[in-house]
Amino acid sequence: MKYKYKCIDEKEILDIYKSDPDFNSWYKIVRKILHSNEFQKRRLFKHHEFESVWHHSIVVSFNAYKYAKKNSLNEYNCAIAGLLHDFYTRAWQDSYELSELDDKYRIKFIKPTKEKVFEKHAFSHPIEALQNSRTYFKKYLNKDIENAIVTHMFPLSIFTKYKLPNNKTSFVITYIDKKVSMNVISSVKGILKYAGILNVGKELN
Ligand SMILES: [Fe+2]
Numbered sequence: 074m075k076y077k078y079k080c081i082d083e084k085e086i087l088d089i090y091k092s093d094p095d096f097n098s099w100y101k102i103v104r105k106i107l108h109s110n111e112f113q114k115r116r117l118f119k120h121h122e123f124e125s126v127w128h129h130s131i132v133v134s135f136n137a138y139k140y141a142k143k144n145s146l147n148e149y150n151c152a153i154a155g156l157l158h159d160f161y162t163r164a165w166q167d168s169y170e171l172s173e174l175d176d177k178y179r180i181k182f183i184k185p186t187k188e189k190v191f192e193k194h195a196f197s198h199p200i201e202a203l204q205n206s207r208t209y210f211k212k213y214l215n216k217d218i219e220n221a222i223v224t225h226m227f228p229l230s231i232f233t234k235y236k237l238p239n240n241k242t243s244f245v246i247t248y249i250d251k252k253v254s255m256n257v258i259s260s261v262k263g264i265l266k267y268a269g270i271l272n273v274g275k276e277l278n
């Protein structure tokens with residue numbers, strides 16, 4: 074598969090999953106979003122230092138889909154919510170790769186503002202991801218998927234107006250997101266990074 078944007082990841086995640094027996098049925102659900110120009114830009118967004126938001130979102134989507142299939146839950150909801158849960162606009166970690174994009178993606182670094190605690194990335198990015206998903210992929214959404222996106226940082230979501238996960242898709246996404254991030258949240262520093270409080274990617278400004 075050829076993409077417009079070069080991935081910052083060492084390995085192309087779709088090539089890794091291609092041989093999985095569930096790949097084709099998952100891919101049919103997410104194909105159009107994956108190939109859209111806007112979603113591909115996440116190949117240039119750093120996520121937890123060593124992988125892209127593109128990579129991470131695919132990992133969450135595919136694993137949530139498999140979990141749903143195994144447990145007779147809504148496979149479509151889990152695939153879409155997993156893919157869009159981190160579809161925020163303003164990159165959280167800066168990188169040279171982002172200079173390929175419009176400045177709006179780097180706005181936090183170009184015009185840094187003092188954020189209050191509850192405006193920090195951990196609390197704001199799920200809400201931004203929902204708004205952005207509605208802008209670009211509205212026809213793929215439903216109420217359960219929208220709730221899964223805005224509450225995926227549960228229990229931190231209780232400090233936002235969306236509060237709690239309210240359906241099974243939401244619980245699957247918040248669980249899988251943490252499960253696949255275990256390598257990151259195995260230390261105090263890692264937990265702060267996962268929680269969007271400690272930012273290590275400000276090397277450009
Ligand atoms: Fe997130």
Ligand SMILES: [Fe+2]
Pocket residue numbers: 129133158159250
């Ligand atoms: Fe995530």
